[in-house]
Amino acid sequence: MTKDKSRPAKPSPAAALTQLTVVEVKTHLPPSGAALGAGEIREVSSEWTLKDRVGGWKVRWGIGRNSYRVRPGLYALGEPDRRSPVLVSANYKLSFDVLRRAMAGGKAWILVLDSDGVNVWCAAGKGTLGTEELVHRIRSTNLPEVVDHRKLIVPQLGAVGIAAHEVKKHSGFRVVFGPVRAGDLPRFLDNGFKADNAMRTVTFTLRERLVLVPMEIVPAMRYAVPVLLLLVLFGGFGRWGYSTEALLRNGASAAAALAGALLAGAVITPLLLPWLPGRSFSAKGFVPGLAWALLFVFPAGAFLPETANLSPWETAAWVLALPALSAFLSMNFTGSSTVTSLSGVKKEMRYAFPLQAIGALGGLLLWVAGHFLGGRA
């Protein structure tokens, strides 16, 4: 195998060390020129280092997410030979990491496409990962010289951007769509490259939804924090003119109300999704929002001193606004879910948005008006 210059002839402790460092982490690559060229094959390990773990965690919480990528090109996992399978991956580092971990103990070539650092599904949907990029990468890595067979295993969701019959026409390689989940790869390979129904379909289990929750909270904060600041700002003004004491009390009550709505829309709704009534996400999200609103305005005085003696105005304001906010935040989950369609989300937004806006604005007006007209000072 004369082509792979960077592969050490024999694995040694030193080689093992370099294996772990060849995967580029958090480097912002220029769009071109950074890919591995023909004959430049990097060896990678199936182990996850501490750095990989921290990186995966950071990416879920939205820290430096945009720069988490791998250099496109051909990688060797576990000393593959000319008959080893070729697995296609996106150059989003977490996709790549999950793939190499799933293949622990196996031998494979990994062909990393330039998907602009995003995962297979998103990239295929956006058109950055498609037939053209795959055909190009087969050529630029000189893959036909590296393996004897003409078969590529593409993750099932790559089919959104990759047309198997076109790849065959332009490169001679036959695309076999593999399982949706990288974890099923070993079973798929043992099965003689056959994906059963369960491997081929997307799921949306409680655990899968749970993993997504942190990514719902971060964007939800982006809406909740400005709303809270607005309420705190208004909270000080009322019949009494301006009072810092009122600002603190009303601000604290608003903070508690909003925190609950955020929890309802960004955490409870995703987790309870299959069991909440209705098909649209906003209808589902409305329910925990309403439950929270009622909990907040009625027995609230009993356990939250900030909300004791809410005026009828404030009560009405929260009952109107909190379910609307929860419903709005729930719609954010359409993107991470595996069940929505573009036509459906567009339809949902057309009727749900105006209602949510009315709820939120109506609530705000009632809340502010209550401080001028309503009960407590």
Place this chain on the structure above:
Amino acid sequence: MTLLYLRDVTTLRLHEEACTGCKVCTLVCPRDVLKMEGKKARIIEKDACIECGACALNCAFDAITVKAGVGCANAIINSKLGRKNACCVIDDDRDVCTSC
């Protein structure tokens, strides 16, 4: 249990006369929307379709049409606001798009 989204919204259409029965669409659909019935593909669970476009793209005989896209409220808001970048993330070993 398949969680179904809104009723009767998908733009998915199967043109039976063009279908050669090659089965490819039933293999690429991640939502089990299509099944073979005799020598023809059939839409068996319309409301499960997420309009990903995999079936239409991989049908070499142009027997399927669908207006493909990503069902993400935030992406729609972003594009209405003229923003270009949405983020994606992977859920352990399966891809998902999250908006940010």
